[in-house]
Amino acid sequence: MRRLTSWFGMASVLAFLITGAEAGDVEVGDVPQVVMETIKARFPEVKVAGAAKEKTPDGKEIYEISLEDEVQNTIDVTVTPEGAITLIEKQIGRKDLPAVVGKTVEAKYPKSRYRLVEEVIEVSGKEEKLTFYEVLLVTSKKELWSVQLDLEGKIVLEEEKTDEEED
Numbered sequence: 001m002r003r004l005t006s007w008f009g010m011a012s013v014l015a016f017l018i019t020g021a022e023a024g025d026v027e028v029g030d031v032p033q034v035v036m037e038t039i040k041a042r043f044p045e046v047k048v049a050g051a052a053k054e055k056t057p058d059g060k061e062i063y064e065i066s067l068e069d070e071v072q073n074t075i076d077v078t079v080t081p082e083g084a085i086t087l088i089e090k091q092i093g094r095k096d097l098p099a100v101v102g103k104t105v106e107a108k109y110p111k112s113r114y115r116l117v118e119e120v121i122e123v124s125g126k127e128e129k130l131t132f133y134e135v136l137l138v139t140s141k142k143e144l145w146s147v148q149l150d151l152e153g154k155i156v157l158e159e160e161k162t163d164e165e166e167d
Helices: 002-018 033-042 099-108
Strands: 024-026 047-055 061-068 074-079 085-091 113-124 127-138 144-149 155-161
Touching: 033 061, 033 074, 099 127, 099 144
Parallel strands: none
Antiparallel strands: 024 047, 047 061, 061 074, 074 085, 085 113, 113 127, 127 144, 144 155
16 A cells, blocks of 8 residues: 555656646756766766756756667656656657556557657666556547556556647
8 A cells, every 4th residue: 555655646746747847958067967977877878868957846856867778769867966866767669568558558549649658667776666657649539648557557647638748
């Protein structure tokens, strides 16, 4: 039960951040050095594509660093100003979704086009734990949906988006 409560708390924070919690792009050169050192140590083979400074619901600053790997998949890493990674959102291919997750999406949103599929990894200290999957898709009715699914394929959050909210 405690893990479920923690998961829903994290999902709420993510939903709040995604929908616009005082976010703003910042120049990579303006990101604290400790944040960039953490990123380079954890992801030495990737290219930094951008950065944003955001506030959590409780008013704490965080940085979201966007990375691009060798095949141009994105990795968004949330880091505290002190250099602690708290969350990793890693783009994966649709075929990399577990079968149970893919079946749920197909059943609920048949004939949809996938725009983005991500693994969302919660980080605590050095421990990284895959927490859920997020899928951004366009339905056959041309509606844009963000869908979060747990590891067993259960939908835990659905939000209809506008094209402006896509990122």
